[in-house]
Amino acid sequence: MRKLAAAALMGVLVAVLPATAALAADPKPDIAVTSAADKANYAEGETFTITVTVKNKSSVDAKRVHYTGGDSEGVDGVAYGELSTGFDLAAGATKTVQITGKTNNLAWQSGYGFVAFSLAADNGEANDADNITSVRLLVAGAFDDLGGYVFQGESYGAEWTPQTPGVPGVKVVATSADGKTKHAEAITDAKGLFRFAHLPAGDVLLTFTAPAGWKILAGENGEDDHTLAQVRADDSDEPSIYVPAKKVAVSSPSASPSAPSGSPSASAPSVSPSASASSSAGPGLPVTGDNTMLFVGAAAVALAVGTVLVLVARRRRVRLQA
Structure with missing residues (x-):
C-alpha cells in the first residue's frame, strides 16, 4: 500500500510541476502610460492635442495595446486614434500616440476639462497601477x-x-x-x-x-x-x-519670572509717595541701586558733629585755664 501511495504522489507531482513551470514561464506585459497636453491654457471651443507615451516594461511582447475606457468632462469629440484600434508593443519598447478633441462651455464654466483613461493588452497586464493616465485642460476666462x-x-x-x-x-x-x-x-x-x-x-x-x-x-x-x-x-x-x-481653552499669559537675587530689579527699594521729598525741602539724595550715598551722608553728619564737639571742648579748656 505504501508503494502505491508513493507512486500516486509521484504521479500528481509529475502532472502539477509542468503546469506550474508553464505559469512561471508565462509573464504578463507591464504597460506604463503618461500623457501631456500641448498647451497650458485653452479657450472655449479650442482644439487640444494630448500626447500619450506608452512603454512596455515587461520582458514579453504586448499584444494589441488599446484603451479600455475612462472618463472625460468639459470636452467634445475625443478621438483616440491608434489607442482605439490597438497596436503591438515589443518588450522594453516605447511608443507615442496622440488623441484630440475640443473644449466646451462646461470647461469654461469650471475652469478646466479633463480626459482620463486606462490601457491594456490582449495578453494581460502585470501591473494595473501605472496603466492609467489623466490630463487636465485649463480653460481661463470665467x-x-x-x-x-x-x-x-x-x-x-x-x-x-x-x-x-x-x-x-x-x-x-x-x-x-x-x-x-x-x-x-x-x-x-x-x-x-x-x-x-x-x-x-x-x-x-x-x-x-x-x-x-x-x-x-x-x-x-x-x-x-x-x-x-x-x-x-x-x-x-x-x-x-x-x-x-x-x-478650545485659551491659554492665559504666563506671569513674568521673578528677578534673580542681586539684579537691579530685585535690590532696588520701592519708593512710596509719602517718602518723596517736597520741592521746598531742597534737593534730596538720588535714589540709586544700593545704600552707598546713604552711608556717605551719615558719615558726613557724624564728622560734622565730631568737629563741633572738639571745638566746644577746646573752648571750655581755654576758659578753665584762664
Missing part, C-alpha cells in the same frame, strides 16, 4: 462668486443647518490651488458667513484663521486649517462651503 459658513461643531463630521450657530471673526484667504497666488480675503460675519466676489473659475485653496478660543476642523480628518473648493460660473449664489470649528 469668474464667479463663492461663499460658505464657518459654524460651531465638535468634530470635522459635524453638519450645518440654518439653526447652527456661526463663528464670527474668522479670516478666510482665497488663493490658487498651489497657494502661490492670492485672490482675495474675507471675514466671517455674526452668522459665520463669508463671501468672495469675482474669483476665477477652477480650484481655489481656502485657508482659515480663527480668533482665539476656536480651532478650525477642516480637511479629511479635521486636522487642517484649509480646504480646496471649486469655483463654477453658474447662476447659483448659494454658499457651498461648510467648515466646522470648535471651542
